[in-house]
Amino acid sequence: MDYQYKSINRGEHSIFGQIRKQGVEPENHVFVFNLRSYDRLNKTPAMKKMEDESGVTYQEVQRAQAEEIMSSGVHGGAESSSSDEGESEDDEKEHYSSRKKKFEARRAAAGLRNDQVISEDSVAKNAMLGEKKVSEEKWDENDLEQEKANWVQEELYVHGKLGYHDSELTIIMEDTESLPSMMDGREYQAGHHAATLRRMLWREHLxxxxxxxxxxxxxxxxxxxxVCPNHWHEGDEWDKLVTDPLCDDVWNLWTQQATTNTEVFRHLFHADPDDNIRTFEDYQNFLPRNDMKQGHLYNKYMPDEEVKRALDKIRGHLVWMPLHFLENAEMAEKGLAVNYYTESIYT
Incomplete structure (x- = not known):
């Protein structure tokens, strides 16, 4: 993280530093954003009862689902260095699958079908298009305090695949197919792959x-x-909105939503990194105290309905990157691999 900031905006060799050398104020022209999301842990009293009676935790069930959907991602790639490693991965997959079946059997024995479960396994989707508001999601009404304790947030990352370090590789592509588009209000022929990928990413972020x-x-x-070409929602209302990357309407929506999301995450979760943290003393004062958990609601006394109304405002995953985070502190101390305050969050 220290080197990210040194690359972006700290020191004469950073991007911002090089722009300032040319007599231009970079903060008026260069803007950086992060991605952040929220969810609700589905830890209801009914779920806890099924865990106790089956001897299987809900985390194990989720792990089994992850194995079914993206086993190569769970294990860091499909290739193994030895047959023994492959066999151990198969054994692990079988273990979690067996635990999931046991959990589902206990659910069935209790007379609960999937369509009868009161609360959703995940509500992260509520930040996306066409989904219900967080305030409309069901929960065990007898235990609203537990629901508050189950709200969590996390910064989103894009990781390279272990072993190949694809985050350090570059692929140069030249589109052979063009797409009629717009650029700064003028007609423009864009590369089909680049344009459709950008539009989909921007829509996801928003x-x-x-x-x-x-x-x-x-x-x-x-x-x-x-099998079939990608579906990129060509020509719908929101595709038209993000067609021109230099359009004022897109920029205004982008920055306004990033501001709203940033403020909600700060207010509800004290999400960090944050621009209010300039020193490690600030950091210590910003973090939750006593029995409050990092990444959960900062104020456990906030009314449940107030929490939900605030989360209703979050759309997509955009937040402003806190460019002033720890700017008055040495983030990477000599001789230390990590700093005490950041160890649990960034490693």
């Missing part, structure tokens, strides 16, 4: 795409490219 279900069997974008 919450202008439908949420993706775990079961992607009907999703054309989850199919191999030789």
């Amino acid at each position: 919450g202008l795409l439908p949420a993706q279900p775990l079961d992607a069997s009907e999703d054309p974008n989850a199919q191999p490219p030789d």
Whole structure:
């Protein structure tokens, strides 16, 4: 993280430093954003009872679902250095699958079908297009305090695949197909792949795409490219909005939503990094105290309905990158691999 800031805006060799050398104030022209999301842990009294009676935790059930959907991602790639490693991965997958079946059997024995479960396993989708508001989500009304304790937030990351370090590789592509588009209010021929990818990413960041279900069997974008072309919602209302990347309407929506999201995450969760943290003393004062957990609601006495109304305002995942975070502190101390305050968050 120290080197990220040194690359972006700290020191004469940073991007901002090089721009200032040319007599231009970079903060008037260069803007940096992060991605952040929220969710609610589905830890209801009914769920706790099923855990106790089955001897299987809900986290194990989620792990089994992850194994089914993206086993190569869970294990860091499908290739193994030895057959023994492959066998151990298969054993682990079978273990979690067996635990999931036991949990589901206990649910069935209790007379609960999936369509009878009161609360959703995840409400992260509510920040996306066409989904209900957080305030409309069901929960066990007898335990609203537990619901508050189950709200969490996390910064979103894009990781390179272990072993190949694809985050350090570069692919240069030249589109052979063009797409009629717009650039700064003028007609423009864009590369088809680059333009459609950018539009989809921007819509996702802004919450202008439908949420993706775990079961992607009907999703054309989850199919191999030789089966069907990607579906990028060509020509709909929101595709037209993000067609021109230099359009004032897009910029205004982008910055306004990033500001709203940033303020809600700060107010509810004290999400960090944050621009209010300039020193490690600030950091210590910003973090939760006593029995409050990092990443959970900062004020456990806030009324449940107030929490939900605030979360209703979050759309997509955009937040402003806190460019002033720890700017008055040495983030990477000599001789120390990590700093005490950041160890639990950034490692």
